[in-house]
Amino acid sequence: FLDGVLAYIIFGLYPLYWKLLADVPSMQVLAHRIVWSIPLVVVVIAVTGQSAALLEGARHWRHLGIYTVSGLLMGTNLFVSVWAVNAGFIVEMSLGYFINPVVSVLLGVIFLHEKLRLFQWLSVALAVIGVGVVTFGYGKFPYIAFTIAFAFGFYGLVQKKAPLSPVQGVTIEMSILAIPSLIYLFVCEAQGDGALGRSRAALNWLMVGCGAMTVVPQLLFCSAVQSIPLSFFGILQFIGPTMNIIIGVWVYGEDFSGATMIGFILVWVALVVFTAESFIVKKPTEVTCNYSDDDDDSVIIWLA
DSSP: OOOHHHHHHHHHHHHHHHHTTSSSSSHHHHHHOOOHHHHHHHHHHEEEEETTHHHHHHTHHOOOOOOHHHHHHHHHHHHHHHHHHHHHOHHHHHHOEEEEEEHHHHHHHHHHHHOOOOHHHHHHHHHHHHHHHHHHHHHHHHHHHHHHHHHHHHHHHHTOOOEEEHHHHHHHHHHHHHHHHHHHHHHHTTTOOOOOTTTTTHHHHHHHHHHHHHHHHHHHHHTTTSSSSSSHHHHHTTTTHHHHHIIIIIIOOOOOOHHHHHHHHHHHHHHHHHHHHHHHHHHHOOOSSSTTTTTTTTOOOOOO
């Protein structure tokens, strides 16, 4: 349980870390997140004895195709979450994380022909109304929130077909993304635009630390969901985006008008209805860190 709390607290504190890298182009931050994650996930694979399974899984082109698609979706989220923070859209970013469960449900209905119960449709309707109110408050469509929500949603959809364990999958995804990331960083350095080595020492270490900031909370998250009840997990998922809002509004002074607040309240109510309905209809079970067609209570390892 404490692992889960700590994982979501780190997720919630992400904006503070990315703000420290505001002088570094977001694309370079993304590349460093990916590249410096590789040594950590490789160590985890080796220590947990998953090397043989990883190499066997990586031999199949179908597996590589699945993880290429999921890796691109993951990379989209990694980039947008960094860019949104330093562009002043922390509150809108948090909205994306809040509406993601509802978006995932709708994707399940559309692509997997899943059936929704009455209160699930009610939560979807409340979320749609809430997003509409937020849009009115912003005066523009919250495209950042929807990019994050749909990137996560489609990531989960692709993970339905993922054949390997979460850590193995993330390792392959990161390895695939590391190739263009390394090329990009080398080009930046060759052109004199690279931040690593040309910045103050503290900033260099922050860029290297991007790997740990990306991987460590994922490992804590995966450790936690091996044993905590589903009911606890449903509550924990609110910690990160709620902290994002607090940081965005109180620390960085982002706008949070009355209309925006009402919209967020409607989204929160939608999530409470959705979560409560799931607990009432289904007996709380143990959550696993896998995602398969046969296990509706499983969760995916996710990156923010």
